Amino acid sequence: MHIRKAQIEDSDAIATLLMLATGEVIRRLIGENNQARAQDLLLHFVKKPYNQYSHHNCYVAEQDDQIVGALLAYDGGNLAALREPFLAHVRQHFNPLATVEDETQSGEFYIDSIVVSPAHQGKGIGSQLLQHLIQEKAINQGQTLGLLVDKTNPSAKKLYLKLGFKTVGKKTLLGLELEHLQLKG
Numbered sequence: 001m002h003i004r005k006a007q008i009e010d011s012d013a014i015a016t017l018l019m020l021a022t023g024e025v026i027r028r029l030i031g032e033n034n035q036a037r038a039q040d041l042l043l044h045f046v047k048k049p050y051n052q053y054s055h056h057n058c059y060v061a062e063q064d065d066q067i068v069g070a071l072l073a074y075d076g077g078n079l080a081a082l083r084e085p086f087l088a089h090v091r092q093h094f095n096p097l098a099t100v101e102d103e104t105q106s107g108e109f110y111i112d113s114i115v116v117s118p119a120h121q122g123k124g125i126g127s128q129l130l131q132h133l134i135q136e137k138a139i140n141q142g143q144t145l146g147l148l149v150d151k152t153n154p155s156a157k158k159l160y161l162k163l164g165f166k167t168v169g170k171k172t173l174l175g176l177e178l179e180h181l182q183l184k185g
Helices: 008-030 035-047 076-093 125-139 154-162
Strands: 002-005 058-063 066-075 109-116 145-150 166-173 176-183
Touching: 002 125, 008 035, 008 058, 008 066, 008 076, 008 109, 035 076, 058 125, 066 076, 066 125, 076 109, 109 125, 125 145, 125 154, 145 154, 145 166, 154 176
Parallel strands: 109 145
Antiparallel strands: 002 058, 058 066, 066 109, 145 176, 166 176
């Protein structure tokens, strides 16, 4: 398996994977439960630069020339600027009243989503993606990594704690109760 920065030609695979992790949030934002429309919207933004979901903010795990995992992460201090194109589009085309709480802040390199293809789960791919980012951002650059984990996903929290993350608080995102974890660089 090989981990690398994503490229635009990875966009379809990235959008499919990210829907597994962020589909609920996107459907809530657009105000409809249409999986295909939500995925089309996500793909549109994965292909574009300078937004929260851009392939520029992704790392992918590749095995046998297939994308089997993706990690979406960015500087938390840039959240407002990265989110604005997506939110403006959602307000114009889906839900004029769409709002979402800030899930990160300045001083944190934020792991927005990490997802592994269902066919490849349980093989340590998610852990390897996280370890790659920990090495690059926390160890090599001294940055603090942050992420949110759903309280109903104890196995993910267990992995994060095993890798050195610590619980620093709680957040609510579009009605979802989440725990805020950080790993200090």
